[in-house]
Amino acid sequence: MKTVYIIHTGGTISMKEDKQTGAVAPDSQNPLVYTTPSITALANVIVEEAFHLPSPHITPNEMLLLSKKIEEKAKQQIDAVVITHGTDTLEETAYFLDLTVHADIPIVLTGAMRSSNEIGSDGPHNFISSLRVAISDEAKGKGVLVVMNDEIHTAKNVTKTHTSNVATFQSPQYGPIGIVTKQHVLFHHMPTARDLYTVHKVNKQVLLLKAYAGMDEQIFNAICDMNVDGLVIEALGQGNLPPRTLEGIRGLLDKHIPIVLVSRCFNGIAQDVYGYEGGGKQLKDLGLIFSNGLSGQKARIKLLTALEQTSDRSTLQTMFLK
Numbered sequence: 314m315k316t317v318y319i320i321h322t323g324g325t326i327s328m329k330e331d332k333q334t335g336a337v338a339p340d341s342q343n344p345l346v347y348t349t350p351s352i353t354a355l356a357n358v359i360v361e362e363a364f365h366l367p368s369p370h371i372t373p374n375e376m377l378l379l380s381k382k383i384e385e386k387a388k389q390q391i392d393a394v395v396i397t398h399g400t401d402t403l404e405e406t407a408y409f410l411d412l413t414v415h416a417d418i419p420i421v422l423t424g425a426m427r428s429s430n431e432i433g434s435d436g437p438h439n440f441i442s443s444l445r446v447a448i449s450d451e452a453k454g455k456g457v458l459v460v461m462n463d464e465i466h467t468a469k470n471v472t473k474t475h476t477s478n479v480a481t482f483q484s485p486q487y488g489p490i491g492i493v494t495k496q497h498v499l500f501h502h503m504p505t506a507r508d509l510y511t512v513h514k515v516n517k518q519v520l521l522l523k524a525y526a527g528m529d530e531q532i533f534n535a536i537c538d539m540n541v542d543g544l545v546i547e548a549l550g551q552g553n554l555p556p557r558t559l560e561g562i563r564g565l566l567d568k569h570i571p572i573v574l575v576s577r578c579f580n581g582i583a584q585d586v587y588g589y590e591g592g593g594k595q596l597k598d599l600g601l602i603f604s605n606g607l608s609g610q611k612a613r614i615k616l617l618t619a620l621e622q623t624s625d626r627s628t629l630q631t632m633f634l635k
């Protein structure tokens with residue numbers, strides 16, 4: 314039997330609904346912390362509750378802690394890792410681990426949309442599915458995975474798309490890479506190569522801004538006066554910005570603050586297609602770094618980790634083309 318390191322971090326999967334008020338809140342008696350026969354029948358488990366946080370309380374420091382914990386445990390006899398996590402920021406933790414964990418074992422994250430005592434609670438099912446994926450031989454070499462609602466997604470592409478539906482996790486660009494059924498764990502796609510960085514701290518200040526019609530230079534000027542190491546902009550369409558933002562952007566570039574451009578569109582990649590003022594061609598010429606299909610929040614995680622290696626613009630551009 315394989316040995317799986319299970320790390321609980323909190324989230325709705327470990328919460329309870331107060332039947333009087335309807336409020337969903339952390340439950341000190343997290344039911345998943347206790348191993349049940351259906352878990353121990355599948356694998357030998359080492360269970361740890363790393364922290365007990367709603368996922369909006371998770372910061373890159375907790376992500377780094379998880380990354381280091383996994384690397385440390387991987388030196389011993391473990392075959393796979395399953396992490397339970399709140400769904401709001403699950404995709405960010407998953408991608409951070411994908412970029413930073415140097416260990417060639419399956420790492421699977423899961424969560425729940427309904428708390429443990431709600432009718433139709435999806436936590437136990439997602440948890441068992443994740444464990445089944447983690448112990449499957451095919452899960453190896455596919456990077457960090459997210460298993461929710463019988464689907465297997467890559468950390469790089471998956472995103473939370475619905476506020477409450479149990480089918481919230483989707484991979485807009487390319488779809489899931491596998492499915493989980495009652496009898497099978499079936500992978501039907503192979504992800505492309507994974508980027509890996511060595512990160513010992515996450516001290517950089519990286520902001521994320523969303524562009525909108527009529528956006529101007531003000532917010533960029535304010536950022537210029539702050540202590541910021543990098544900026545990600547969710548631009549319009551294929552990678553364009555309103556012309557009045559340019560003055561503010563030039564100010565940031567003069568201060569050598571790297572700016573990564575992604576699209577605020579749900580699908581597709583940012584490209585330097587348009588030649589009008591504020592269009593992608595001008596932004597590329599100014600020195601903005603175009604990203605190859607990452608969402609804003611994933612690009613922010615990548616810039617945060619990449620800046621621990623370099624702040625050189627052309628090296629960053631090469632990293633973001635992958």
Ligand SMILES: NC(=O)C[C@H](N)C(=O)O
Nearest residue numbers: 324325367368399400401
């Ligand atoms: N479904 C969830 O887990 C949402 C919760 N707010 C969290 O992220 O902790």
